[in-house]
Amino acid sequence: MCSEALISPALDWPAVRDLPLRLGILASGNGSNFAAIAQAIDQGQLCAQIQGVIYNNPQARVAQRAAERGLPSVLINHRDFGGRETFDATVAATLRGWDVDWVIMAGWMRCATPVLLDAFPGHILNIHPSLLPSFPGLHAVEQALRAGVTITGCTVHIVTLAVDQGPIIAQAAVPIFGGDTPDTLARRIHTQEHQLYPWAIALAAGRA
Ligand code: GRF
Numbered sequence: 001m002c003s004e005a006l007i008s009p010a011l012d013w014p015a016v017r018d019l020p021l022r023l024g025i026l027a028s029g030n031g032s033n034f035a036a037i038a039q040a041i042d043q044g045q046l047c048a049q050i051q052g053v054i055y056n057n058p059q060a061r062v063a064q065r066a067a068e069r070g071l072p073s074v075l076i077n078h079r080d081f082g083g084r085e086t087f088d089a090t091v092a093a094t095l096r097g098w099d100v101d102w103v104i105m106a107g108w109m110r111c112a113t114p115v116l117l118d119a120f121p122g123h124i125l126n127i128h129p130s131l132l133p134s135f136p137g138l139h140a141v142e143q144a145l146r147a148g149v150t151i152t153g154c155t156v157h158i159v160t161l162a163v164d165q166g167p168i169i170a171q172a173a174v175p176i177f178g179g180d181t182p183d184t185l186a187r188r189i190h191t192q193e194h195q196l197y198p199w200a201i202a203l204a205a206g207r208a
Contacts (some may be wrong), residue, residue, distance in 0.1 A: 021048035021205050024100035025106040026091070027055050031062025032190060033106035033127060033197050038069055040198030048201065050099035054091055056110060072098075078110060085115045091117035100207060105159060106197070112159050124159040127197050129189045131155060131171055136164035141186045150176050152185070154193045156200035167190060170200035 025034050034053060040046040053066040053073040066073035074094055081087035092115060095103060101115075103125040112124065130140035132155040135147070144152040153173040160166035172192040176185060 036194035088116040
């Protein structure tokens with residue numbers, strides 16, 4: 001009998017610090033990772049508070065999820081800006097206004113420019129649905145299926161200018177079963193992401 005995940009993190013929660021981390025969430029879509037982080041906070045696992053959520057797509061379900069939790073959310077639509085730098089400047093200013101100390105990309109479909117990176121040096125995290133450095137970029141789940149690997153997973157890493165190449169904080173491995181489709185595999189990876197991301201935030205902050 002195969003298990004859903006070959007290697008799950010031990011989930012020993014590191015003692016972070018007395019003051020809660022102040023998180024700013026960037027999300028473009030569904031927001032299930034946002035919800036998992038919020039739940040880990042509610043359950044007292046992750047010592048943090050979510051200062052606000054920025055989304056760039058008017059249809060993003062994450063806005064509804066934030067409203068359900070009574071958390072502020074702001075639409076900053078990249079289509080309203082002349083360039084990536086001016087967009088990132090507005091994102092950074094909003095995060096600064098919330099006095100955020102960690103920026104959490106949770107399905108944020110924009111590449112960060114130096115404007116955002118320099119505003120929060122070393123304090124921007126992303127989650128990617130593969131075991132980096134394998135399968136960076138778009139359609140990571142499909143890439144893994146096409147490559148015929150038997151194990152994939154998810155990675156939390158620090159965001160740098162090189163997309164999906166920043167220092168790795170934590171990973172979880174997910175086996176690929178015969179008959180897996182992009183949907184079935186993505187679902188199992190998502191389940192691991194939801195456990196991994198809150199823990200990886202604590203781990204990254206404990207190291208900082
Ligand atoms: C996740 O699979 C994550 O790895 C990728 O985008 C997806 C976001 O999912 N970066 P959700 O919006 O959190 O449900």
